[in-house]
Amino acid sequence: MLTTKDATSTKERTRRIAFYFVFIATFVVVFFRGLDATLAQTDITENDLLAASAGRALRIGSVADGHVTVIPLEVYVSRVLAAEGDPKAADAAQQALAIAIRTYTLKNSDRHARDGYDLCDSTHCQVLRPSTPTSRRATMATVGQGLTYHGELAEVFYSASCGGRSEKAGDVWPGADYPYLVSRNDDVCEDDPPWVVDFRLDDVRRALERVGFEGDRLKDVDVDGHTSSGRVSRLRLSGMRPNVIAADQFRMALGPTELRSTAFKVEKHGDELRFTGRGYGHGVGMCAIGASRRALRGESAKAILEQYYPGLEITSLVSIPPVLVVVPQSSGISVTVPKASSIAASEIGRIASAAHNELARTLGTSVLPMTIRLHDTPDSFRLATNRPWWVSEVAEGTSIDLAPASVLAQRGGVEPSVRLAVAELLVADPLAGRPAWVRIGAARYFADGPASIKPASSRTKCPTDAELLLAVSATAQREAETRAEGCFARELPKARDWRLVR
Ligand SMILES: [Zn+2]
Numbered sequence: 001m002l003t004t005k006d007a008t009s010t011k012e013r014t015r016r017i018a019f020y021f022v023f024i025a026t027f028v029v030v031f032f033r034g035l036d037a038t039l040a041q042t043d044i045t046e047n048d049l050l051a052a053s054a055g056r057a058l059r060i061g062s063v064a065d066g067h068v069t070v071i072p073l074e075v076y077v078s079r080v081l082a083a084e085g086d087p088k089a090a091d092a093a094q095q096a097l098a099i100a101i102r103t104y105t106l107k108n109s110d111r112h113a114r115d116g117y118d119l120c121d122s123t124h125c126q127v128l129r130p131s132t133p134t135s136r137r138a139t140m141a142t143v144g145q146g147l148t149y150h151g152e153l154a155e156v157f158y159s160a161s162c163g164g165r166s167e168k169a170g171d172v173w174p175g176a177d178y179p180y181l182v183s184r185n186d187d188v189c190e191d192d193p194p195w196v197v198d199f200r201l202d203d204v205r206r207a208l209e210r211v212g213f214e215g216d217r218l219k220d221v222d223v224d225g226h227t228s229s230g231r232v233s234r235l236r237l238s239g240m241r242p243n244v245i246a247a248d249q250f251r252m253a254l255g256p257t258e259l260r261s262t263a264f265k266v267e268k269h270g271d272e273l274r275f276t277g278r279g280y281g282h283g284v285g286m287c288a289i290g291a292s293r294r295a296l297r298g299e300s301a302k303a304i305l306e307q308y309y310p311g312l313e314i315t316s317l318v319s320i321p322p323v324l325v326v327v328p329q330s331s332g333i334s335v336t337v338p339k340a341s342s343i344a345a346s347e348i349g350r351i352a353s354a355a356h357n358e359l360a361r362t363l364g365t366s367v368l369p370m371t372i373r374l375h376d377t378p379d380s381f382r383l384a385t386n387r388p389w390w391v392s393e394v395a396e397g398t399s400i401d402l403a404p405a406s407v408l409a410q411r412g413g414v415e416p417s418v419r420l421a422v423a424e425l426l427v428a429d430p431l432a433g434r435p436a437w438v439r440i441g442a443a444r445y446f447a448d449g450p451a452s453i454k455p456a457s458s459r460t461k462c463p464t465d466a467e468l469l470l471a472v473s474a475t476a477q478r479e480a481e482t483r484a485e486g487c488f489a490r491e492l493p494k495a496r497d498w499r500l501v502r
């Protein structure tokens with residue numbers, strides 16, 4: 001009997017549980033349907049993102065007309081995400097990209113300091129499009145989050161497709177060595193079919209000529225080395241001067257949308273070169289196509305970021321302060337130095353002012369006002385100037401970018417670099433349109449003093465623009481610069497006036 005009673009009450013309980021289950025299930029379905037409808041009605045707006053930006057905003061400069069627009073940080077992230085992200089990608093991929101975009105934005109927000117804004121609106125920085133409900137939702141879901149390494153903002157890169165294996169940053173940009181931008185297999189990209197593109201040798205020669213190479217006939221292009229990921233690192237150009245080029249520079253010269261990546265093989269067929277390759281873009285950091293595929297198979301934004309940026313942490317960025325101090329000067333020279341700089345802005349201003357006064361008298365030109373920026377890290381210098389680590393200073397228009405003080409200290413100190421940069425600015429206008437060896441040779445000749453420079457022999461060929469501007473190593477760079485100043489010293493007596501050397 002006991003058993004029967006128990007059986008009855010068990011049955012009763014089961015029925016009751018079943019009833020509750022149906023009731024709760026119905027309630028849950030009805031409730032979430034309602035919630036879904038409510039969510040759809042209250043899409044996240046740019047006003048919500050403005051409120052979430054907590055007063056942080058960016059000045060975005062238009063490359064087309066120079067107009068500067070102030071955009072709240074989170075609104076900006078949602079607009080870049082709309083431009084860079086795949087609109088059909090799942091939420092986790094959108095969120096991972098939103099975090100990468102926010103990190104890149106804050107890390108690079110002084111990139112255009114000398115232009116009077118923070119970031120430009122072209123591919124040089126990040127392109128924007130009107131935000132979409134998807135991009136605003138992913139931005140709001142990750143508001144204020146960025147990637148850090150040991151508590152500092154990380155340097156993040158992303159590209160369209162890695163082709164099965166990502167690239168180590170230092171293999172694309174010499175000196176850019178980050179422990180979290182390493183080469184890794186990406187299983188979701190392994191089976192993509194290769195792309196094929198043909199170029200006529202003569203068109204390749206013309207493209208190389210446009211970036212400063214010389215030669216009447218390009219006979220062949222051969223792979224001259226690979227990176228750790230198996231991409232091409234260098235190419236040999238038989239028939240051209242110089243006869244070697246970094247593969248990344250070669251891709252830029254041919255057009256990065258034509259030659260999609262440096263993960264290629266090249267074969268010569270008659271007067272054509274056939275490139276067969278994988279992936280699209282430099283392959284460093286996050287792979288956008290890979291991120292979408294990972295999100296589709298259920299990976300979270302965190303897991304996606306761990307795959308592409310191993311070792312970085314997702315951090316709330318509210319507490320990370322800006323790092324620069326600007327000192328305007330009455331001399332017409334304004335200097336920006338890092339906060340904890342070992343050299344004061346006023347000291348750099350004094351060196352530049354003295355060099356300018358002296359060289360302007362010799363040369364009969366002037367470039368005031370000018371702005372000088374001493375970079376905090378080699379990465380910041382490289383990102384602002386697009387030049388490799390072995391370059392100490394870049395002078396353009398009325399601005400000078402200097403490598404970090406610690407780097408300059410190993411190369412003879414701040415003074416010679418500042419002098420040379422000032423000389424480059426002073427000769428730039430009168431020598432506009434002249435080959436690079438004339439401009440660089442003249443600046444070095446006047447900055448160092450004629451007494452210290454040995455004229456080149458009559459047989460010495462002056463360096464091509466590519467030898468000076470696209471050198472593949474520090475040694476090649478130094479050798480080309482020495483030849484440039486030797487050439488200038490040889491040609492100056494013939495031309496009589498430095499402005500007439502050509
Ligand atoms: Zn830019």
Ligand SMILES: [Zn+2]
Pocket residue numbers: 161162163164165186188189287289290
């Ligand atoms: Zn990939």
